[in-house]
Amino acid sequence: MRRAGVQLNGRLAGVLEERDTGYVFSYALEYLASPDAVAVSLSLPLQAEPFEDKRLFPFFDGLIPEGWLLDIAEQTWKLDARDRMGLLMSCCRDCIGAVGVVPIGEADDE
16 A cells, blocks of 8 residues: 655645555545645545545546656656556656645555
């Protein structure tokens, strides 16, 4: 299982997890309690319940570079274009815009 912190304007907004069954995104409770909390995406509105999907959520997949920039990332970090979570965690720490994705660490394979 791989996990990444999702930051909005440099502040932890939630956690994205890759599991054997798919992906889970959960907002951090501290973030939800903040009066100035905003959703990271219109497709992921603020809510305490986690979002689950078999595929990487389109919002996060859209953060991954394309074209020549993706080619450079794949060659530099020896990444597989099919490993969307790996690409997201490697290439999207400091994206254009307000959202960043920072690896939390890898847990043992469960």
